[in-house]
Amino acid sequence: MVDEKKDIKPKKRSTATRAAASIGPMVKEFITGTLKARAEGKQKLAYTFIVCHHDEILRAMDVVPLWTENFAGICGAKRDAERFLQRAESLGLSRSLCTYALCGIGFDQWREELGDMPPNAPWGGLARPDFMISSGQILCDPRTKWYQASQQFMPDVPIYNIDLPYPLFQRDRDHREVWDYYHKYIVKQLRGLISFLEEQTKKKMDYDRLSELVDLTDRTWNLIDETYSLRKAIPCPMGTGDAMNTMVPLCFMMATETAYNFFLDLKKELEEKIAKGEGEVENEKYRLMWGGGLPSWYALNDFNYFNSKGASFPVETTYRMVVNLNEMDIPQTNDPVEHIAWRWLGFWTFWYDKAKQRPDSEPDVERLINWIEEYKIDGVVMHEAFSCRTWHVGLLWQLHQLSKIYKPIPIFEIGKDGEKRKVYRELPSLVLESDIIDITSYSEVDTRNKIDAFIETLESIRLNRAN
Amino acid sequence: MNYHKNNIFEEIFRLYRDYGSRVKRLNEEGKKIIGYVCSFVPLEIIHASGCIPFRIRGDLNEPVTKADSILEPIICPYYRSCFELCLKERYNFLSGIVIPHACDSMVRSYSVWSYSLPYSYFHFVNVPTVCGESSFEFFNSELKTFIKSLERFLNTKITEDDLRRAIRIYNMNRDLIKNIYEFRKTSPPLISGTELIMTLIVGCSLPVEEANQLFDEVIKELKIRKSSPLRKGPRILIDGPCLDNIELIKLVEDLGGNVVADTICYGTRDQFPMTDETKNPIEALAERYLDKLNCPKTYRENKAGSFEGDIANRFWDIGKYAKQFNVDGAILYIYKYCDPFGFEVPARKAYYNSINVPLLHIEDIYSSGTIGQLRTRIQAFLEMIE
Numbered sequence: 105m106v107d108e109k110k111d112i113k114p115k116k117r118s119t120a121t122r123a124a125a126s127i128g129p130m131v132k133e134f135i136t137g138t139l140k141a142r143a144e145g146k147q148k149l150a151y152t153f154i155v156c157h158h159d160e161i162l163r164a165m166d167v168v169p170l171w172t173e174n175f176a177g178i179c180g181a182k183r184d185a186e187r188f189l190q191r192a193e194s195l196g197l198s199r200s201l202c203t204y205a206l207c208g209i210g211f212d213q214w215r216e217e218l219g220d221m222p223p224n225a226p227w228g229g230l231a232r233p234d235f236m237i238s239s240g241q242i243l244c245d246p247r248t249k250w251y252q253a254s255q256q257f258m259p260d261v262p263i264y265n266i267d268l269p270y271p272l273f274q275r276d277r278d279h280r281e282v283w284d285y286y287h288k289y290i291v292k293q294l295r296g297l298i299s300f301l302e303e304q305t306k307k308k309m310d311y312d313r314l315s316e317l318v319d320l321t322d323r324t325w326n327l328i329d330e331t332y333s334l335r336k337a338i339p340c341p342m343g344t345g346d347a348m349n350t351m352v353p354l355c356f357m358m359a360t361e362t363a364y365n366f367f368l369d370l371k372k373e374l375e376e377k378i379a380k381g382e383g384e385v386e387n388e389k390y391r392l393m394w395g396g397g398l399p400s401w402y403a404l405n406d407f408n409y410f411n412s413k414g415a416s417f418p419v420e421t422t423y424r425m426v427v428n429l430n431e432m433d434i435p436q437t438n439d440p441v442e443h444i445a446w447r448w449l450g451f452w453t454f455w456y457d458k459a460k461q462r463p464d465s466e467p468d469v470e471r472l473i474n475w476i477e478e479y480k481i482d483g484v485v486m487h488e489a490f491s492c493r494t495w496h497v498g499l500l501w502q503l504h505q506l507s508k509i510y511k512p513i514p515i516f517e518i519g520k521d522g523e524k525r526k527v528y529r530e531l532p533s534l535v536l537e538s539d540i541i542d543i544t545s546y547s548e549v550d551t552r553n554k555i556d557a558f559i560e561t562l563e564s565i566r567l568n569r570a571n
Numbered sequence: 572m573n574y575h576k577n578n579i580f581e582e583i584f585r586l587y588r589d590y591g592s593r594v595k596r597l598n599e600e601g602k603k604i605i606g607y608v609c610s611f612v613p614l615e616i617i618h619a620s621g622c623i624p625f626r627i628r629g630d631l632n633e634p635v636t637k638a639d640s641i642l643e644p645i646i647c648p649y650y651r652s653c654f655e656l657c658l659k660e661r662y663n664f665l666s667g668i669v670i671p672h673a674c675d676s677m678v679r680s681y682s683v684w685s686y687s688l689p690y691s692y693f694h695f696v697n698v699p700t701v702c703g704e705s706s707f708e709f710f711n712s713e714l715k716t717f718i719k720s721l722e723r724f725l726n727t728k729i730t731e732d733d734l735r736r737a738i739r740i741y742n743m744n745r746d747l748i749k750n751i752y753e754f755r756k757t758s759p760p761l762i763s764g765t766e767l768i769m770t771l772i773v774g775c776s777l778p779v780e781e782a783n784q785l786f787d788e789v790i791k792e793l794k795i796r797k798s799s800p801l802r803k804g805p806r807i808l809i810d811g812p813c814l815d816n817i818e819l820i821k822l823v824e825d826l827g828g829n830v831v832a833d834t835i836c837y838g839t840r841d842q843f844p845m846t847d848e849t850k851n852p853i854e855a856l857a858e859r860y861l862d863k864l865n866c867p868k869t870y871r872e873n874k875a876g877s878f879e880g881d882i883a884n885r886f887w888d889i890g891k892y893a894k895q896f897n898v899d900g901a902i903l904y905i906y907k908y909c910d911p912f913g914f915e916v917p918a919r920k921a922y923y924n925s926i927n928v929p930l931l932h933i934e935d936i937y938s939s940g941t942i943g944q945l946r947t948r949i950q951a952f953l954e955m956i957e
């Protein structure tokens with residue numbers, strides 16, 4: 105490990121878009137708002153997780169969500185997670201577990217011990233919740249275990265755990281054979297959540313408001329899809345570095361006008377940039393896909409480093425947690441809860457049919473292939489965060505599957521004009537290794553050496569193609 | 572198969588060493604063998620289909636070489652070892668594999684398994700994370716889907732009677748195991764922990780009828796056994812997830828401990844819960860596999876309203892077996908990268924403290940290379956509680 109002063113505040117990452125630059129203050133305002141809400145005591149505050157499709161339900165019940173993963177990410181980005189991680193370790197929790205959760209549990213234990221925020225808590229700290237909403241789903245064990253562990257230090261704070269499964273991809277099965285009972289179950293789980301919130305807030309759900317918020321969310325999904333699709337332009341007007349900012353309204357502010365308006369502004373900004381031919385990078389040489397893995401929040405500057413080499417990131421799979429609902433094949437219903445459940449299933453099964461049509465493909469692989477083609481990608485970058493199994497297991501295999509299609513040899517194909525021609529479909533990949541917030545796993549020098557080597561490979565392929 | 576041997580444990584050791592040799596032969600005779608990992612796979616359904624369930628093991632001594640290029644090292648090392656052995660064709664007698672929703676390591680690598688291994692049948696059983704009324708409804712449907720999937724694969728029909736018969740024979744199996752556990756209650760125990768875990772591991776590699784016959788023989792042997800194979804020592808409970816080898820327990824016993832109880836997956840977690848034979852078979856299986864298996868993967872609501880009450884409810888099995896088997900200390904043995912167990916460590920520690928059972932917590936990486944370190948820590952622990 106290279107000797108680095110990791111406690112030094114990193115240079116602020118420069119953004120390509122005004123919209124992305126506005127995110128920092130937005131998050132700070134959001135965190136401050138939760139602390140104010142705690143102090144005023146008029147609204148109930150809930151610890152919870154992103155990508156549970158319960159945003160509209162929380163907003164309709166006027167519950168303030170405290171996104172615990174977001175707070176851990178802030179600690180990581182401010183390079184101030186270590187003291188909370190160490191506190192968690194002192195309780196007997198292994199550093200090999202999800203470090204978001206370790207950071208959160210360490211913070212909770214400290215706050216509860218003091219009866220006050222830990223000293224110099226990032227952006228004022230994470231407010232004490234009235235209740236916690238966890239979610240087992242099928243994609244993340246820590247989401248069930250984290251709050252249960254935190255409850256040791258705040259036993260008076262109840263937990264509601266929603267189960268939100270989806271049918272796992274099986275090549276020999278049409279997922280529609282089983283999704284009726286999945287849907288029925290998810291609806292019951294969400295209705296259970298509503299009952300829990302009604303009990304906690306002493307208020308009844310306003311279903312008209314819920315319907316409005318579901319409609320707003322659907323429109324926001326479509327708007328985000330349209331906005332992000334603009335990044336197909338050459339040069340690409342916005343990269344993954346910025347998308348790691350714009351994920352904030354996408355993941356943490358869904359079902360709000362703020363999120364919708366944010367993406368209206370972003371769309372307009374991207375359209376203007378495209379009209380002017382402005383790219384994320386002044387002289388775009390390579391178009392890369394962030395093909396998997398959460399970012400190292402303490403090292404977002406690495407995106408600028410890629411940019412400095414002429415590499416832009418038009419697309420990423422991380423935090424692209426929406427699809428266009430017009431392209432989603434799900435049953436229609438006027439019941440907002442039933443719609444949320446169908447949308448959940450539609451999202452997770454979105455690539456299933458397409459994946460079945462291609463030999464060796466699989467939904468995650470299929471998404472990569474489609475976006476490689478649509479966004480004209482030259483190489484794939486992934487990040488393996490050691491502490492998170494949820495988003496990082498299977499990435500190596502996905503690259504392995506991709507290598508069956510994108511081979512490092514010229515391939516002859518017949519064009520639409522019937523002419524035989526030589527094409528190069530080689531697609532180099534780079535796997536970075538570190539963590540989401542544990543900076544002790546990171547070496548800037550090693551990471552940048554890897555990036556340099558990768559850029560050299562891209563350059564040599566570019567020259568080969570030109571010849 | 573005839574298990575009438577002078578010393579049944581010699582035969583068990585042979586079957587342990589040549590793990591899978593019996594089903595391999597049965598496969599050559601035309602039987603279909605279905606591999607599984609984890610206690611959440613309803614074996615009764617596989618048995619009712621006419622196939623033989625076979626529990627896939629890893630190998631502490633086998634380095635991971637083939638799996639390295641396609642499966643990240645950040646998953647459960649035990650599960651990764653299982654995959655490695657499948658890639659190396661150690662289990663090429665399998666016709667298929669069933670994987671349940673037990674942990675992220677299993678869920679997130681399902682495609683890696685199903686695309687990389689040459690078996691013709693793969694099925695994922697989606698076990699809910701919670702135990703509410705709607706979860707049981709869902710799980711009933713999921714079990715029916717599993718049944719249909721096997722029927723389609725085998726071109727057969729699984730009847731309610733088939734399921735009832737399978738439930739009965741697996742309940743017999745679990746009754747026999749409970750009988751064997753009774754021999755651990757004396758001090759020193761009449762069966763060593765090493766013999767017992769080896770017996771249970773071997774049982775998972777045989778047709779259940781043969782496992783029952785084997786367990787009968789073990790009981791007969793133990794009934795006539797005059798003395799314990801162990802010297803009297805601290806009585807130890809092993810707590811944790813799946814322990815598919817004898818090494819840890821043998822180490823504890825080599826160092827003078829008596830391993831007399833457990834809550835591990837090859838042991839009481841999996842083997843003690845019974846299926847209700849009076850109920851509709853699918854509902855009874857859903858109840859057993861969803862509610863009765865006490866795995867941290869399943870979220871249990873804190874109904875007590877206090878931390879102390881919650882851990883007493885969640886870890887009831889530890890308290891019960893610690894008392895029943897009169898333990899002096901416990902070893903909580905967890906694999907690195909295991910989120911379901913790992914997040915419970917502080918709560919488990921608090922629980923052991925509340926029942927006054929000294930605890931040694933070990934995080935390990937599933938490799939014979941760590942035995943030396945374990946020896947030092949376990950020796951110190953045994954000296955401390957002696």
